[in-house]
Amino acid sequence: MRKNQLLILCMFCLGNTGVWAGENPLLLPTPENTVTEPLAGRLKINGVDIHATQFHVNAEEERLRSHFVEACAQLRGSYTENNLRGEHIQGCITPPYSLTSQWHMEGNTAYGTLSSLRMDQRTERDPLPDDLPLPANAEILQDIDSHDHGIHGRVLHIHVNIPASDLRTLLEKALLARQWRGSPAMQGQTSVISMNKDNRHLDMVIGADGVGESRVIVVLDQR
Numbered sequence: 001m002r003k004n005q006l007l008i009l010c011m012f013c014l015g016n017t018g019v020w021a022g023e024n025p026l027l028l029p030t031p032e033n034t035v036t037e038p039l040a041g042r043l044k045i046n047g048v049d050i051h052a053t054q055f056h057v058n059a060e061e062e063r064l065r066s067h068f069v070e071a072c073a074q075l076r077g078s079y080t081e082n083n084l085r086g087e088h089i090q091g092c093i094t095p096p097y098s099l100t101s102q103w104h105m106e107g108n109t110a111y112g113t114l115s116s117l118r119m120d121q122r123t124e125r126d127p128l129p130d131d132l133p134l135p136a137n138a139e140i141l142q143d144i145d146s147h148d149h150g151i152h153g154r155v156l157h158i159h160v161n162i163p164a165s166d167l168r169t170l171l172e173k174a175l176l177a178r179q180w181r182g183s184p185a186m187q188g189q190t191s192v193i194s195m196n197k198d199n200r201h202l203d204m205v206i207g208a209d210g211v212g213e214s215r216v217i218v219v220l221d222q223r
Contacts, residue, residue: 026097027114028071028090030055031064039113040146047123047143052115055103059110065090068101075099088112096120128154131197132220133174137161156218164214168193168206171216175202199223 039052072079072092080091092099096118103112142157175195183194193204200222209215
């Protein structure tokens with residue numbers, strides 16, 4: 001999946017507030033000749049089920065923007081719009097759904113994502129694995145949980161009040177104590193921890209976030 005695109009999309013969706021059993025999730029309609037592909041079989045962000053689909057289509061930029069404006073009007077929805085570094089983000093609230101289109105132009109082709117979430121659903125985060133050690137003061141800023149084609153993926157964006165170098169040492173020792181084993185290909189990387197355990201693979205990217213603080217991206221895949 002295009003993770004950086006998805007992060008922007010999901011922050012927008014959740015700021016305005018998957019797949020739901022027994023119903024077809026509502027999405028903003030796309031123009032004719034649009035090619036679509038589901039982003040994941042099941043997707044949950046910060047405990048909220050979201051249905052998301054990637055798309056691309058040959059289109060004029062202003063005409064595509066107007067298409068989503070008109071689509072929201074036809075749904076009698078409340079329309080919002082934003083633009084972040086060339087990414088068009090168009091929202092449509094039509095209770096109980098929050099619908100979003102996020103896209104950008106590459107030449108004459110638009111690439112983007114459509115998403116839909118129910119605003120009346122309960123937030124339910126799945127517990128983290130017992131052998132994934134995090135400091136007691138760790139703050140989870142974003143939690144993306146996906147299931148697709150037999151792969152369970154988890155991406156966490158975490159803030160910790162510990163210097164990056166100290167945090168890396170702390171996490172590496174804690175993981176080894178829980179029988180995780182380092183990946184030889186990533187040895188010598190000072191800002192990355194890469195380990196395996198049974199049928200799971202774990203990557204942690206650690207960076208400074210101000211004086212004495214760190215940000216960590218955790219990517220956990222289970223096959």
